[in-house]
Amino acid sequence: MDQGFNPMKPSFKVLVKDKNARAGVIKTSHGDIETPAFIPVGTKATVKSLTSEQIREIGPQVVLVNTYHLHLQPGEDVIKKLGGLHSFMNWDKPMMSDSGGFQVFSLGIGLEKPGVKFLKDLDDGRSKVESRNLKIEDRKLIHRPSSIINNLSSTIYPLSSNDEPRPRLNKITEEGVEFQSHIDGSRRKLTPESSIAIQEKLGADLIIAFDDLESPTYSYEQTKKSLDLTNRWELRSLKAHLTFQGEAFQGEALRGKRPNQLLYGVTHGGEFEELRRKSAKFVNSNFDAVALGGAHKNKKNLYEVVEWTVCELDEDKPRHLLGVGEVDDIFESVARGIDTFDCVIPTRLGRMGHVFAGPPLGNIRNRFRYDITKSKFVSDEKSIDPKCQCWVCQNFSRAYVNHLFRSRELLAYTLATYHNVYFMVNLTNQIRDSILNSQFEKLKKVWIKS
């Protein structure tokens, strides 16, 4: 156990409200999280391309890891033996772990339908969707060893009469999900109980209940069915959480003390107001923390969903918006009462060569980002964002970053990721300050002019 480690159940407090936007603090054994806060994603116990030292320097207060990935590799027992996640990845600040529920979707339905969390791609026309969809699957298959392809679970999940049945890597039962590992093809099972047990061994401060994710293409009936399953799984997650806490730490310092993990229940219900409100009430009445999950039809629907959900929640519970988002999503969600976010966009887009920029360079039309790999930046001596104070912008030109990407140098990914994560952290810091000073609406207008 860390020197000075003070086990405590995380708590949350709203400090200041500016209309529905809130500035608060989540206290955990590994330190405080001042909200609103952006949580970078470090799925496999690493924020891709960054060292923990760099992450500390950039300044996010929490990092998110994934139960599914760490369970497959290297396994929670290895991590626990090495002192838990914090010690394993040399990160002594707060950490959140996702339950692996999302992978039920992304390794299953996600293979069959485009638009993982949003339906927007379907608006472009049927033919495009069909071809794109097929190519996604071809791509996945190519990347899988042939032994795995030949042994794929043949569970079919047709979503409409027009859809070709496709193989998927998992099978959903009442008990949980039977997976085929995307790494070696071995058969695995994840249940609410095992997800919680794994998350307990990993040792993140904030953990998430095991849920089933609906597709954005689901009908009301399909969504309701999925929500009902999620609710049953969430209650089992909660029970497991209350049961396992203590057991996992038998013989250790924590025995007999209060649980030091905060379990978030996840709300679902797709695009449907009735289901969303029911789900929010359900989670609110059972959990001390709420994560908004599930699929959304589009941005407008996402904001509606946040509104509907938040209406049904107690003020004193922290609200996390899973997997969102873009700059405008963050403003709109904070405006409606969200406290924390995690999203792969800054890290993933960074690796793809897209870098963020605030006003005036960045705006709602260019989605606050541009492609640094374009030839027009070959000899551009300006920094990525002239207004940015990050280490990358203080020391490197667009030309240099452009060169690194074009020559496929590894540093490219590090510099772009560094800057992008800094951008998100800086953005949420500005948002928090604006709330504390009752200037949130003003800041929001400067950024997205709504």
Added chain:
RNA sequence: GCUGGGUUGGCGGAGUAGUCAAUCGCACCAGACUGUAGAUCUGGCGCCCGGAAGGGCUACGGGAGUGCGAAUCUCUCACCCAGCA
């Protein structure tokens, strides 16, 4: 000088009479990405018209032939490489 091999799109490199405007890789251009099977994926890439389907033009070192038809066969010129002098 002799002998052998070679000369294909921005580059590398397939093709060796029709299904070739020409496989493929690189480079380049464009697009995608929201609880990460992602340092990834998709599309374009001679010129012109078209949204597309498709159509027209110019092309496989230069020139001349054979043949219904040539990047592919013959002759010749130029250049490159290897071995021998």
